[in-house]
Amino acid sequence: MINRQIVLASRPSGVPTPENFKLVENPVRELEDGEILIENQVFAIDPAIRGMLDDIQDSYLPAVPIDGLIPTMVLGRVVKSRNSAFKEGDYGRGFAGWEEYSILNPSNFAIENVHVDPTVPLTAYMGALGWSGITAYIGLKKIGEMKAGDTVVMSAAAGAVGSVGGQIARLSGCRSVGIVGSPSKAELVTGTFGLDAAINYRDTGDLAAAIKAACPDGTDLYFDNVGGTILDTMLPLMSDFGRIVVCGMVANYNDQNNPIPIHNLWQVLVHRITMKGFLAYEHLDMLEEAEAQLGSWIKSGELIALENVTTGIENTPSAFINLMSGVTTGKTVVRLNESVSTL
Amino acid sequence: MINRQIVLASRPSGVPTPENFKLVENPVRELEDGEILIENQVFAIDPAIRGMLDDIQDSYLPAVPIDGLIPTMVLGRVVKSRNSAFKEGDYGRGFAGWEEYSILNPSNFAIENVHVDPTVPLTAYMGALGWSGITAYIGLKKIGEMKAGDTVVMSAAAGAVGSVGGQIARLSGCRSVGIVGSPSKAELVTGTFGLDAAINYRDTGDLAAAIKAACPDGTDLYFDNVGGTILDTMLPLMSDFGRIVVCGMVANYNDQNNPIPIHNLWQVLVHRITMKGFLAYEHLDMLEEAEAQLGSWIKSGELIALENVTTGIENTPSAFINLMSGVTTGKTVVRLNESVSTL
Known part of the structure; x- marks a missing residue:
């Protein structure tokens, strides 16, 4: 059985280019005890991967x-199992790579036998119902101690985590404000996601004044x-005793050696x-609650999941390059074939 | 009754100069219900005051x-009381100013009838047994969730808060490391205060390497x-899940409009x-515990209090200027007359 995989050909400088990646073919090895082999249906393309492409220890x-191999979360059908918790045909989710087949080992973190609801598109299990949504949920509820009545500001509010997070805040009785980078994303955030306000940081002369106006308290x-x-x-602009939850710093991912200086830490x-x-992976005590609540909101239509789907392993690098160029909205995923249901 | 006070004559630029301050005389007004009049014995000179001298809203x-009037914590004998919790001769402590007499109102924060132990020098109640010590205690124990076995690093470890805090960490079963700005302060921190290591940030070629060596875990x-x-x-250099307690940012106090940029917030x-x-004033639930524990350590000699005493209201500005120049160690206080007992 041949596995097609995307590997790192050279280290990018700034935004990655196609030459940084290479498609290779390798045989799938035999399973060891406890392992499962899955045929991937969909995998996630995340900005955090950018940091792993630099040679920074x-x-x-x-x-x-x-x-x-470029690492990522994958979701696939089990085709072979040497683990009693998984049988052929189950959906296995875990951390593997940009590849058609993955071997998951229960000693890896966050391996799950996902109970896929056939009325929900499969790709959602990589986005709003996957680690993007779970991360937003855990970050707001547990790390940020969000409570009804809070004013919540979400940056990258049209992105994979932000698009879910802004809606979680709205659905939790908060004033929910999103920061985005284009007029169409601003329209998406207030129109489709129903947030109270959106700010396009690229077209406000005075970003602080715009945020203050959107968050009068x-x-x-x-x-x-x-x-x-x-x-x-x-x-x-934080209230006294305000909380800042640091989930990502995508502004620095393309150039980790020259992080943008912060002047207001005082x-x-x-x-x-x-x-x-x-x-989020370090807060698995919240996983069941997060999945149940997100699933309920998505099925009821109260939470709109948004995704940006590319089909085929060979198109994976361009999906990542688009993501790192800041032009996408929602969760970026690659589905491995056209039969995978999308939103 | 005439009150001598130090007021702000002009706004300093950088380190303050004597011209920024002025000694004035004003009559003491009548008390209203609930107020007490104290004749100050000692007051605190704190770096945080520097920030209040700029016209920053x-x-x-x-x-x-x-x-x-320049504000500060004061400790004085009650000479008049219209408050049943204080009688003449008690020691009142509260937030007032650089002045000989202060009127304290119970609606002000942190007003206390201090039970002065005659075997402890009065000035200690402005330092290790005052808000410097209390701040160190609350910051480490409550805000920083310090536990035995932690490696604790204290900056300004020869200063008012840091000199007490480093010792609290040592006495709590932690590896306690101090960062200071001169060889004599380093000697003080390891010799007198008994910390495990001291680093003089001014004479290490590579500060990060020096801290790593002192904190191998x-x-x-x-x-x-x-x-x-x-x-x-x-x-x-922080461990995973490390805690940073932000008590002061004296590096920025002399020039708040140009804070030093931070590159590693990522x-x-x-x-x-x-x-x-x-x-610390916002965590009064810890006050009783902090005062009892600090008092016990000071009386037993396990915790060494260090102070830098100036005598007389007219010498207050120079005490503050010395403090802001970084040449002092321990708590800087002004005693109002020579009969006040010191360490």
């Missing part, structure tokens, strides 16, 4: 070696997906802010 | 107007009194750090 995720909770200038602008003291970085 | 403490808790470059250096995500700003 001091990150929370290890650097991908040259010729190494200050910001109780800022969910940060971007870092950099937007985080710097938010710091003085405001952590001025407003007695709590700032917390987190990885 | 967006701080947690209001700007001092020109000709306004990483830093679980960083108590930040300074902000700026030292905070930036600490961020990548590490909050890498190490899943929790960073919290706090004001």
Whole structure:
């Protein structure tokens, strides 16, 4: 059985280019005890992967070696199982790579036998019902201690995590405000997602004034997906005892050696802010609650999932390059064939 | 009754100069119901006051107007009381100003009838047994969730809060490491205060390497009194799930309009750090425990209090200027007359 995989051909500088990636073919090895082999249906394309393509040792995720498989979350049908918790035909989800077949081992984190609801498109299990949605849910509810009545600001509010998070805040009785990078994304956030306000940071002369106008009582909770200038602008706008949840710093991913400097960190003291970085995978106690609540909202139509689907393993690098160029909305996924149901 | 007070004559630029201050005389007004009049014995000189001398609106403490009294914590004998919780001769402590007499009102925060132990020097109640010690205690124990076995790094470890905090960490079963700005302060921190290691940030070629060597297992808790470059250096050195307690950012106090930029904030995500700003006055639930524990350690000699005493209201500005020049160690206080007992 031949597995087609995308590996790292060379290290990108800034936004990746097609030459940084290479399609290779490798045989699938035999399973060991406890492992499952899945035929991937869909996998996730995430900005955080960008950080792993640099040769930087001091990150929370290890650097991908040259010729190494690009890692990601995958969802596939079980075609062979040497694990009693999975049988052929089940849906296995876990951390593997940009490839057609994956071997998942229960000792890996976050491996799950996903109970796929046939009325929900399969791709949703990589987005709003996958780790993007789960991350937004855990970040807001547990890390950010969100409560009804809070004013919540979400950066990258049209992105994979942000598009779900802004709606979770709205559905939880908060004033929900999104920051985005284009007029069409702003329209999406208020129109489709129903947020109270959207700010396009690229066309406001004074971003701080625009955020203040949208959040007249200050910001109780800022969910940060971007870092950099937007985080710097938010710091003085936080309410006393405000919380900043640091989920991603995509503004720095394309150039980790030159992170954007922050000038307003002093405001952590001025407003007695709590700032917390987190990885959702480390809060699995919240997984069941998150999946149940997100599934219920999606089925009822109260939460709109948005995705950006590319078909075929060979088109994976261009899907990633588009994502890192900031032109996409919602969750970026690759489905491995056209029969996979999408939103 | 005439009250001598120090008021703001002009706004300083950078480190204050004597011309920025003026000694004035004003009559003491009559008390209203609930108020007490105290004859001050000692008051505190704190770096945080520097921020209030700028005309910046967006701080947690209001700007001092020109000709306004410079605010501070004071401790004095009650000479008149219209409050049943205080009688003549008691020691009242509260937030007033650089002056010989103060009127304290119970609606002000942190007003206390201090039970002065005659075997403890009175000045200690402005330092290790006052809000400096209380701040260190609350910051480490409650905000920083310090536990035995933690590696704790304290910046400004020879300063008012840091000199007590480093010892609290040592006495709580932690590896306690201090960062200071001179060889004599380093000697003080390891010799007199008994910390495990001291680092003089001014004479290490590579500050990060020096901290790493002193904290081979990483830093679980960083108590930040300074902000700026030292905070930036600490961020990548934190253990996973490390805590940073932001107590002060003295590096920025002399020039609030040009705060030192932070490049490593991204590490909050890498190490899943929790960073919290706090004001001890907002955690009065800890006051009784803090005062009892600090008092016990000071009386037993396990905790060494250090202070830097100036005598006389007219010498207050120079005490403050010395403090802001970074040449002092321990708590800077002004005693109002020579009969006040010191350490």
